[in-house]
Amino acid sequence: MQIDRTSIPNLLFLSQGSRLLAILGAIFTIFAFLSASARGEEITRGRYLVEALMACDNCHTPRGPDGYEMSLRFSGGSQVFSEKDYTVRGSNISPDQHAGIGAWSDTQIRAAIIDGVGPTGRLAPVMPSESYRALTPQDLQAIIDFLRAAVPVSASLPPQQKRGTLEPRPAIPGAEAPFTDADLSDRLKRGLYLASLARCMSCHTGESGSAPDPRGRLGAGGKLFRTPAGVAVASNITSHPTKGIGAWTDEELKRAITHGIGRNGAPLAPTMANLSRAHFSKMTEEDVDALVAWIRTLPPRE
Ligand code: HEC
Ligand code: HEC
Structure with missing residues (x-):
């Protein structure tokens, strides 16, 4: 076999090229x-925030006899919220x-989640954006990545009806702006x-006049919930020794939050117990500890 001398440099070049390619x-x-595993971690964090704390399913996933219809996840809620200014359901x-929101940009999704503004204007304040304003930029992105990774469902809802000016609700003091990783x-x-993310105070804050008063009555309870299972009153969870949870042990408080069981060992009303079962039971030990430590700082109120 004869080797053509002129082809040798060519061969060398080729083998270098393919090495480079390899x-x-x-x-x-x-x-x-690396980027797929970073994305995987983001989605896992997003799932945790949504499932253990923020309970988007509560309003955005239809319910069947056994709870959320997960095969139709995020395709729109069953519950209709009707007030003077709006009649809406949790959207697809x-x-x-x-x-759904598959064609929305991240910027549009962000605006809906933390500012309560949709593509055609203000969202009804049932969408609790005031509770989500505290989200760190990373956590907000993790939620968006988690939503984008969900299964698309093509169910359309009847049009949302909005009538008056839709005023955003106040955030809890100290949680009005994005937190940083150092804060966490x-x-x-x-x-x-x-x-803030779990909206504890949207139920447990007392009212002054007929408006929620997060500055004066944070954690004081008193709000009434009428459900098919009966009427429940949001408890006082301030540090008051007799009216609140001041005399409870940390273990009793954790059990109420993550298992929906009262101090006397009996189940709490479904308004709280369902959230505990479906969501708060998934909180990490570290997060439950931090939550309990913060609740203990609520000044005593009657
Ligand atoms: C307490 C009920 C409730 C919870 C909890 C809730 N939402 Fe909503 N959300 C709504 C309602 C109701 C609307 C529709 C408001 C409107 O159209 O004016 C809405 C609208 C939206 C929109 C705008 C959709 C559109 O088509 O205009 C997005 C995005 C959204 N929610 C995301 C979320 C995410 C993500 C979570 C959890 C982190 C969440 N929501 C938790 C009730 C809720
Ligand atoms: C949708 C409204 C709602 C949300 C959100 C909510 N709760 Fe509750 N919670 C209630 C109601 C109503 C009760 C009273 C249940 C009963 O009377 O059996 C209650 C009871 C409790 C109790 C028991 C107190 C007692 O005196 O028995 C604790 C503790 C508590 N909630 C803490 C929390 C924390 C912490 C969060 C957030 C992680 C939270 N709740 C979120 C409505 C809510």
Whole structure:
């Protein structure tokens, strides 16, 4: 066999080129793997926030006899919220291109979640954006990534009806603006963050006149819930020794939050117990500790 001398430099060139290609290919694979696993972590964090704390399903997933219809997850809630200024249901927030938010940009989804503003204007304040304003930029992105990774469902809802000016609700004091990662490593700030995301105070805050009073009556309770299972009154969870939870042990308080069981060992009313079962039971030990530590800082109120 004769080797054509002129082809030798060519061969060398080729083998160098394919070596280069192989190296580039390996680098690409490593990067793709790293970014997929970073995305995987984001989605896991988003799932945790949504499932253990923020309970988006509560308003955005239809319910059947056994609880949430997970095969139709995020395709719109069963409950209709009707007030003077609006009649709305939790929208389809599945990633369907037409019925859901699949075609929305991240900026649009962000505006809906933390500012309560949709593509055609203010959302009804049932969408609790005031509780989500505290989200760190990373956590907000993790929620968006988790929503985008859900299964698209093409169910359309009847049009939402909005009549008056829709005023945003006040956030709880200290949770009006995005938190930082450093805030989350401070136990009390973390507790406040979790209480805001889980909307504890949207039920447990007392009213002055007929308006919720987060400055004067945070945690004082008194709000009435009428459900098919009966009437429940949101408890006073301030540190008051007899009217609130001041005399409870940490263990009793944790059991109430994560298992929906009262101090006397009896189940709490479904308004609280259902949230405990479906959501708060999924909180990490560290988060429950931080939440309890923060609740204990609520000044005693009657
Ligand atoms: C207490 C009920 C409730 C909870 C909890 C809730 N939402 Fe909503 N949300 C609504 C309602 C009702 C609307 C529709 C408001 C309107 O159209 O004016 C809405 C609207 C939205 C929209 C705008 C959709 C559109 O088509 O206009 C997005 C996005 C959204 N919610 C995301 C979320 C996410 C993410 C969570 C959880 C982190 C969440 N919501 C938790 C009730 C809720
Ligand atoms: C949808 C409204 C709602 C939300 C949100 C909510 N709660 Fe409750 N909670 C209630 C109601 C109503 C009761 C009273 C149940 C009963 O009387 O059996 C209650 C009871 C409790 C109790 C028992 C107090 C007692 O005196 O028996 C604790 C503790 C508590 N909630 C803490 C929390 C915390 C912490 C959060 C947030 C992680 C939270 N709740 C979120 C409505 C709510």
